[in-house]
Amino acid sequence: MASIRLMNDTAPPDEAARLNSQGMLALRAGNFAEAERLFVAAIMYDTMSSALWRNVATARRAQGDDKGEMQALDAAVNIDRRDFMGWLRKAELHERIGEKAQALVAWSGVLQMAAVASDLPPDIAAALQKGQAFVSQATLQIAEVVSAELAPLSAAMDETELRRSKAFVDVALGRRRTYVNICEGLCYPFLPADEFFDRHHFPWMPAIEAATDEIRTELEALLADPGDALRPYVKMDSGLPENKWSALDQSLDWGACFLWEYGQPNKAVLDRCPHTAAALASLPTTTIPGRAPSAFFSILKPHTRIPPHTGVTNTRAIVHLPLIVPENCGFRVGGETREWHVGQAFAFDDTIEHEAWNDSDKYRAVLIFDVWNPHLTVAEQGVIAQYYTAADATGFGS
Template sequence: MSEPLPGLVQAAAAAAQQGRWAEAEQLWRRVLAVDPRHPQALYSLGVHAFKRGQLAEAQAMLQAAHAAAPREPAVAISLAMVLREAGDAAGELRAIEASLVADPYFLPALVAKAACLQRLGKLRAAADVYRNALKVVPNESQWPPPLRAQLLEGRALVEKVGREMEAFLAERLGTRAAALSPAEAERWREAGAIMTGQSAPYPSVCSRLQVPRLPAIPFFDRAGFDWVPEVESRTEAIIAEMRAAMTEDATGFRPYIAYEAGVPVNQWQELNHSKRWSSYFLWQHGQPIAEHLARCPETARALEAVDMADIGGLCPNAMFSALAPHTRIPPHHGETNARLVVHLPLVVPDHCLYRVGYERRRWTVGELLIFDDSIEHEARNDSDELRVVLIFDIWNPLLSPAEREMMRALSAASAEFQLQA
């Protein structure tokens, strides 16, 4: 009379879990005596044989287990490991593919396939597979410890192959790129970076008011704004007023990030209520700061020449923005793409950098940067000195006058709704 199968399986699994390997093997063999095609028994005995270095027995057991349970990815990937040790690369790849047929997102199989291709010298094919593996677990903190070293190696290979492809594309497209304008050339460099995995697309994302169907243009050409020369011509006077404000009205420079207690601060935790990023407002949320404007008359006159955005409760804003040495403003998005943001650099030490989307720029004193801050952007001051820029809002020139009125009406209606009981 045969032994009851469920009890044997339970006992064998318990023995293995407790590290009693010899007892577990005996019990699994008794399971096979009852059911010669029992997948779990075949798989467990194959794994045990592999641990002992008995490759032929391990291969036979795992092949039988795979035949009995072809949709179990762990069985196929264990067979692949045995075949790799046996030096059968073709068989290893077949077993890995079988594991991925059972589950295309099975991370151990993706990593094993990439590593196998890498050993075979097929580095670009390996990079493609590693890229898929990294998509399965994009957050490094969630990487399984046994696969971490291989995933780090894989990520480095993906980046290396991406750089090689980027250089290859630049060489092939070089003559055509020469016919592009600077703005067009930047766009196609970004297209190549996205294709090769060196960059991601950067859409417009607004925290308050999104105008759909506006293109996400990181930086706008200064030549498109007739007030630019007037503002830039006042740079020295504006610098003098900024320095005077710092000396005579230092308390007017306040932390730009100032969330109240109980409000989620997300990426702003390090800078919340910190004077490492401080601002001296001339206009704030559409309201003039009369005392500060009176202290800075040349700056006020420069702003009068500008087509500043006027959206109730939101714009205009204008301020001196001071970033302390060795301080980074983390990647973030602005409130609306109906406006653009302008920087007039005033104090710019070396080792300062500004990024909007894919594009990176360095501030040059007296030369305006005009950009869409609804695109992810960040700033760095890696120097030992303070960096200061004048920041103000202007209308996005892609909006018509009628659309500006719609924007004002939409903002006002939203505020009115929020005030109703």
């Protein structure tokens, strides 16, 4: 069990071992005061044994000596800060004597330590289950009180304030983690690491949503006779070792029909999808020669999952317009999971870890395209585009 010590790693000296053995016999016989005396005597011969201090704590617990038990457990964990059983018994004691705040902190630490362990004994697993129930109940109680107190403030918040304040509370309560940008390519400094962008950044969204039916009709006609327009989205370079993408490599389980790719139009597909082409042309898409925009129909077959991953650059926002969405489909960006709803677009930062799944028996289809990150000014957009143009002119651009 990684990083967890259920017992002391080193054997105590002979006299300490003898006294400890006698103490265990007294403990089993119900002679708890004598067991405590023997364990304390053993510690005189092995002062750095956290296990002996835990035995003292057990004997004191049997005598109803809560204060003495806590002192012994504190001594155990002061000797070995990774003493898992010491911390577990401390958590149980804090809970038993009604020290709720200390119990919550202790149980949270114990559960974090146990998360890296495997094959725990049944009694320890049962104790952890009770600890998890305590933490869950405590978190729920805090959340209920906090929600009631914040309700008047929340009622006056806009979309951004409400989403961020909810995330703050969830992070504070340990119900979610904070994700950061991981750019596989260019990272533009100091942009907010926001998972989903709020709609007010994209005043054009209702217009493309209004074209959903026409776009879906064109997609369905395209898929009825795709030719070479439909191809695997994942195409790994030969020689790469097995990785999270291997299951989707060269597979139409996740297929794509590109309208634009790395700034180049796919005329054959655009000609077959004139309404989609017109809708895209009306948008303020990212324009970087040889790199952007990109726009494609993303087709996810039944029972297919796209593994957690991050994108190339935070200079863009990725927009999804759901076209065909059966039940049991989902999409996670960072700590927030959303369902797709046909005709309801959303935008996200793909340099924050995200994943998608289709657990239904039907295929799922989404129109995906990129636009500028809304936190970039027009001047900054020009800097980025001109940077690439200048870098490419040297012959060293990539």
